[in-house]
Amino acid sequence: MVSYPDSQGAERSLAIRRPPSVQSHSSRASTVRRHRPHRSHFGGSSYTPQNEFPVFTHTGDVEIVIANGRKEQRYLLHKLILTQCAGFFEAGLSEEWANAGDQSSSQNQNPVALARIPNGAPHEKKRWKYELDWGQDSGEMPMLIQKKPQATLFGGDATPPSQPPPTRNKPPPPQAGFFRSMANFSSLQVATIPADPDDDSFRDYDNMFRVFYNYPPTLDPINIANAYVECKSLLALADMYDSLQVIGPRVDHHLLRFQGRLWKQIAKYPPSYLKLGYLARSKAIFSEAMVHVVGQWPQGINQLRGQIADPVLELIEDKAEEIEELKARIEVRLFRVTLTTSRGERVTPSNNWLEWMAVSLFRQWLAENTTPPPAPILKTARGASSSRDDNTAPLPSPPTFNTGRVFKLLGAGGTSYLGHDECKRFLRLNPDHYSRDNLKRFERRIEEIKNKAKDIVKPLMRNFLELDLREGGLPYLTCTRIDPQDFPWEE
Template sequence: MASSSDFPQYQDGDVTIVVSTSKVYRLHSHTLRRVSDFFRNAFENGEAPRLTAAARRDGHTPYRFVLVQQHSDSDDRGAFISLNPITARAARVDLSGQDEDKCWDWLFGCFYGITPAFDTSTFGATVLDCSNLLEVADTIAAVTHIREVVDLALLRQDKVLWPSIATNPVVWAELGRRVKSPAIFREAVVHIVGKWKMLGEATKGQLRAATKELCQRKWDELELAKRAIEIRIAGHYPEFLCRNHVDKPHRTGYANDIYMWMALSCFRQYVSQSGNDGMNRQAEDGGYAWYKQFSQGGDAYLDHDAMRAFHTYFPMSSKACSVLESHMNVLKEDMKVFVKDLMVVRTHIDPATMEEVIKPWLTCTKVDKEDLPWYVLEEGAHDQ
């Protein structure tokens, strides 16, 4: 039966856990065995000491673990050592600096279905609390059990979570991997691949080997797709221009399409020039701005003013200018189909919103279930 203190003290618990001079927990070995690999191994490596009647009257438990710092570093979370419950009082353990740490309350509370009281006043405070909980869970190999709690706490920060991931996806990819959050990990990978050319080698080096390999593979696949799309854009002919040899086309038939041929010539020069200027997939944004104009069509590129510049070299009547622009618009409509897949948004943040504060990038990368690192590991373990 739980008490009304900050954290329940189970009177029937058979494990005493000393985290600090003011934090002593009495828990159940069967619960700890289920949620923590550390405690599972500790309980399986030896039998519990038999307590005398006097020891039981004094409140001793068969198991007793004390948290000790291994280094002088203030960030050291320490490690648990197992002590004889009868002679433990003689052990000298330095527990200074741990009294105010609520993380152990949160961690052990999770084992008993108690939701952590994270600080939700700011997004940064929530992330810090989640990170601290992950750290203490890692000391007893219990991250798997608390990952859903952390994932849910972060996802509740919807409005600020996704922009934060877009800004710093490398850090979030690691966090998403640790808590096995498909939503966070996918979001981070999509942004990493999209801004791959913007990231320096040092930043990419912060990625875990498996995550970096995944991002590199997705980037290579995207580059191959973009190259094929650019070839289609540069070599496209509207269907009605094509002729069948069997029909024995004549000069008049080709002459009737002169405006489309002119539009095609102008369009291809634009594609060639902008590609030479590095506006296509070679651009820092991976070609996002370039492909976006093709997806929009209309006045997004080769607009009326651009066509007027063309006519300074090739003057035409007003009506002819209008006809040429009409044919150019037909050509632009054809381009939309080619770049459609590149403009798919697979993130929770709208690129239009991104454009207000940062230089956007492609967010079309698809991260399947099979791409998740933990899925691969679990499948591999299962196969063995």
């Protein structure tokens, strides 16, 4: 018994309570019965705290709040999952980061208050908290900021609840005359509610956390243009938080479900899909886009320079140089194409003038179509006048000269070039040699040259695209091959 003097001079006795382990079973049962809440036989069991994505009430230890003043999304996730999926969280939730914060906070705590904390006080589970900082300027990228909790005498977080950030781009209120009398209710026009400008950020963060927990992201499954925009935005966010290795395969899987429509979109926008394929580490998308980019190079250089990693640009230039070297070797062989007489001699103007003219026509056509056109004379005149008049705008640069179309024609053969009409016009330049029999013999020899040229350009006719070219050919070469060791993210 412990005695304390009361206000009236008498002693008040306080019995030291026994621990719960030695209490009688009947007393515990009566206490449970006395404090058991009333159960409803109609409403089912009482509310059970959520312990699943996105709020793991019992096991979560990292709280993430995304709010913009109009709406809010809260997550209570696991440090283990976040650190495994994102380098950002691996660094922010590391022991080095936590110890640095603990040292600074412990210096500011009252040592007397710390001494009053009982030694046997239960150790609370450590928690972390992140809030999305939208930035001061609309051009800044929103970023998660870790909030350092401050321990109190009794444990827990003494940080006051954070106020929601000021509303950004608040939609205008509905017009004053929107609500009308019931008599005019039938003619009521429902006003369109403006979309929240931050919806994309809410969607991207939710998709990123969903992928962390092996849930499929909410991406457009029907419209591939919308899916591309959503995937690109999600990959940009994953790049910020160093989680491309986790997010990339999900984006790759979603886009590949479009199959043929995906290959057509890549053919329309190869530089854009090359950047997306690189971020997603998608071998299929990256290879498909790379074939288009190299085939049209340097047409897309302005869309890629400064916007993609240097190893990717180096790969493009290397592949384009390989194609140019192959074309140069093939051009030499094409200019050496000739015909022979019945005795096996090479045709010349002296032994077979008509067949020699067929060889000359082919070489002339090849030279004209594989040589860049000369610079226009007007460019010099405009340049001279511009020196006198500074207000004169310069002429636009000529389009990139691409010989892929010519090699495509050579690979197709047949009537794709040097057809009947061209042969007829050519022979009529010399009326003495023009006749129906000579025209037929001339066309047969031209066809023989075309067949030889078709065999020579076969290495350039290989196609490494998934795109079905039967619906329509492309005006550039698609023979670029991307080998496994070429992918710039492979180590």
